Amino acid sequence: MAALSQSRHLSTPLFPLLHPAPLLARANGRPLAAASTFPPVPLLIPSNHCPRLVPSLAHCSTLLISKFIAIVDPRPPYHNTSSWLSYSYSPTHNHPSILSNDNLPSSLSFSTNSTRPSLRKTRFKNTTSLSISKMAYSTDQSEVSSVIDSPAYPQETPLTTPEDSIYDLADVNDLLLESMCGGTPLEQVEQTLISIARRAGDMILAADPSVDCSDTKNNSSDRVTATDKAVEDMVSETITATYPKFEFLGEESFKEGTKLTDAPTIVADPIDGTLNFIHGFPNTAISLALTIGRKPIVGVVYNPFRGDLFTAIKGKGAFLTRNDGRRLLLPAKRNPSPIASLNDCLVAVEWGNQRSGPNWELRTSVHKKLLSSQADGGAMVHSVRSSGSAALDFCYVAAGWIDVFWEAGVWIWDICAGWIILQEAGGIVASTNPGNWDPDLESRCYLAVRGAPSGQKEVVEELWSLMEGRSFTYPVKK
Numbered sequence: 001m002a003a004l005s006q007s008r009h010l011s012t013p014l015f016p017l018l019h020p021a022p023l024l025a026r027a028n029g030r031p032l033a034a035a036s037t038f039p040p041v042p043l044l045i046p047s048n049h050c051p052r053l054v055p056s057l058a059h060c061s062t063l064l065i066s067k068f069i070a071i072v073d074p075r076p077p078y079h080n081t082s083s084w085l086s087y088s089y090s091p092t093h094n095h096p097s098i099l100s101n102d103n104l105p106s107s108l109s110f111s112t113n114s115t116r117p118s119l120r121k122t123r124f125k126n127t128t129s130l131s132i133s134k135m136a137y138s139t140d141q142s143e144v145s146s147v148i149d150s151p152a153y154p155q156e157t158p159l160t161t162p163e164d165s166i167y168d169l170a171d172v173n174d175l176l177l178e179s180m181c182g183g184t185p186l187e188q189v190e191q192t193l194i195s196i197a198r199r200a201g202d203m204i205l206a207a208d209p210s211v212d213c214s215d216t217k218n219n220s221s222d223r224v225t226a227t228d229k230a231v232e233d234m235v236s237e238t239i240t241a242t243y244p245k246f247e248f249l250g251e252e253s254f255k256e257g258t259k260l261t262d263a264p265t266i267v268a269d270p271i272d273g274t275l276n277f278i279h280g281f282p283n284t285a286i287s288l289a290l291t292i293g294r295k296p297i298v299g300v301v302y303n304p305f306r307g308d309l310f311t312a313i314k315g316k317g318a319f320l321t322r323n324d325g326r327r328l329l330l331p332a333k334r335n336p337s338p339i340a341s342l343n344d345c346l347v348a349v350e351w352g353n354q355r356s357g358p359n360w361e362l363r364t365s366v367h368k369k370l371l372s373s374q375a376d377g378g379a380m381v382h383s384v385r386s387s388g389s390a391a392l393d394f395c396y397v398a399a400g401w402i403d404v405f406w407e408a409g410v411w412i413w414d415i416c417a418g419w420i421i422l423q424e425a426g427g428i429v430a431s432t433n434p435g436n437w438d439p440d441l442e443s444r445c446y447l448a449v450r451g452a453p454s455g456q457k458e459v460v461e462e463l464w465s466l467m468e469g470r471s472f473t474y475p476v477k478k
Contacts, residue, residue, distance in 0.1 A: 177314070180292045181264050182245055186313050189243075193266075193288040193300040194311065196238050200231045200286040201304030204271060209278050224274060228252055231270035231286065239266045246290075251413045260412065260442055265291045269413035272301075273389035282306065287391035289417035294441060299417035301391045310395040310421050318398055318424035330425040331400035331451050339455030342370070342379035342462050345403035348393045349384055352409040359409065362470050366406070369466040379466060394418025397448045398425035405448040406463060408432045408472040412442050419446075426451025433471040434464035444474040 178185055207227040232252040239248055247265040249258065260267070266288065271277050273284040282305030290298035301310040307323025310330075318330040339345065347370055354360055372378025385402065387393055390410045396402040398421045419429055419441070430437050432445035437460075439446060447463065449456045 177292060177297060181243075181290075184243070186290075186298055186316075189290050190298050190300065190311060190313055192238075192242055193290070193298065194302075194309065196235055197286050197288055197300050197302035197309070198304075199234065199238075200270065201302055203227065203231050203234065204277065204284065204286070205304050207277075209280055224252060225271070225278065227277070228271045228274060232268060235266075235268050235270060235286075235288070239268075249413065251411065254413075260291060260294050262293050267291055267296075267413050267416040269391060272391040272414055273387075276388040281388065283387050283389055283392060285389050285391045285395075287413060287417040289420065291416065291441070296416050296420035296423075296441070299420040301395050301417050301421065303392060308395075310398065310418075312398075312421040312424040314420060314424070316424070318421045320395075320399060330398050330421070333400050336400055336426070336451050336453070339403060339449070339452045339459045341455075342381050342404070342459055343374065345381050345459065346401075347381045347384050348387065348396065348402045348405040348407075350386055350388070350390060350393070350407050350410070354409060359472050359474065362467065362472060363408065366463075366466050370406075379462065390414040391418045394422050394448055397450045398422040398427055400425075400450050403450050404459060404463065405446070406432060407447075408445040409474050410444060410446070415446055416441060418448075422448055422450075428456050428460075430460045434467055434469065445472050 181189060204227060207225075209225070209227075229252050232250045236248050236250060236253065239246060243264070243266070245264070247261060247263050248268070249260060249265055250268040250270065252270060268289075269285075269287040271284055272287050273281075276282070277284045283303065284305060285301050285303045288300045289296050297314045299310070299312045302308070309321040310318070311321065312318035320328045320330055320332070322328070349363075349367055349370070352360075352363065367384065369378045370381050370384055372380065374380045387396070390405075390407055391414055393402065393405045393407070394415055395418050397405045398418070422429065427448060427450050429439065430447045430449070431439035431443060432447050436443075436445075447460055449459055
């Protein structure tokens with residue numbers, strides 16, 4: 001079986017998979033039981049059939065089609081251990097389909113009124129569909145339909161479903177994400193993270209940085225305090241007790257070689273802006289995020305000194321809750337202006353703890369060009385800001401207070417929560433390195449641009465041009 005993107009059955013191009021291993025494992029005939037350690041990656045197909053990716057249910061391949069959902073479950077007895085699946089698009093039936101090892105294109109179209117899953121095989125004029133779902137099958141093209149009984153899923157489901165019982169796409173997304181969280185609503189996860197962040201904030205405010213014992217990591221500008229460690233211990237213990245099946249990735253407990261997985265994971269930075277904390281500069285935050293499928297889904301960033309709480313859930317918008325309890329939808333300006341050029345921008349940058357070598361030379365070169373006059377080949381931005389906290393920089397871009405944040409060398413825990421907050425506020429994240437519009441969470445190179453009706457792509461390309469073809473080369477392992 002050829003790679004998915006080369007399938008002769010695929011007539012609609014797909015975006016790169018979040019993690020292609022599960023599908024490719026099946027395509028190569030490896031046992032599905034072994035592949036279950038790599039949660040499958042589904043595709044979200046909007047009504048215009050332009051695919052994008054969403055996280056998957058555990059051990060299920062999921063395909064969403066406008067208001068319909070289909071779930072193909074690889075567990076026996078429905079598919080043997082040598083079976084494989086690939087996604088394709090069927091112009092004949094005008095919706096996406098899958099190809100299984102019976103070499104028949106399978107049309108998928110499901111709605112939602114069944115309380116228990118069933119396996120249904122439906123034959124069209126010249127195609128066969130074999131699917132398992134807790135959704136009732138619904139189509140007006142079927143000629144023959146039969147339910148294949150099994151001890152696990154004995155209950156039949158009706159062939160048709162009233163239109164008013166079909167979930168809309170947003171509801172289906174929530175269903176998928178909550179299923180990945182063991183049925184826990186994302187709002188509940190968000191509230192848990194908010195509670196943890198406020199407790200962490202109390203610990204930070206109660207600490208005395210003048211007597212807080214601090215250790216050096218890489219050099220004198222890379223420090224960790226006892227409060228960093230105490231806050232992360234509290235976060236980790238609370239998450240483990242509340243969500244025992246979640247994975248945890250924290251800055252202070254991070255072990256070299258650890259990688260973010262597709263499983264639900266809490267990514268935590270106990271104090272983002274440790275140097276600010278040590279010096280008593282009140283621009284410090286705790287950053288907490290939930291990732292699924294290696295993408296941020298829930299984000300919470302809290303600055304206890306200002307009382308600013310930034311939050312977001314995928315598909316639900318981003319918000320800033322002020323110290324007085326006011327909750328503001330982001331961006332702060334309801335009608336953000338277009339971005340004309342870097343010349344009109346307030347840009348955030350940081351300096352990092354690596355103060356020599358090619359990365360340092362590139363960083364300082366771009367900083368200089370941002371501030372230099374256009375006559376000298378610079379961008380002549382309005383000005384440059386360095387807050388000392390990448391998490392808050394992302395949030396300030398989300399709020400629209402900063403137009404662009406350009407940074408390299410930070411880690412996933414610094415930017416993960418801010419990433420989803422920015423996206424939900426209409427912003428975009430590209431790589432600092434030229435040409436990469438879809439950086440990985442762990443890439444360490446990020447270029448954030450505020451929400452705007454136009455100019456986002458252009459300002460990214462303008463900033464890339466200042467790098468003159470050079471790129472950062474930060475290792476992805478700590």
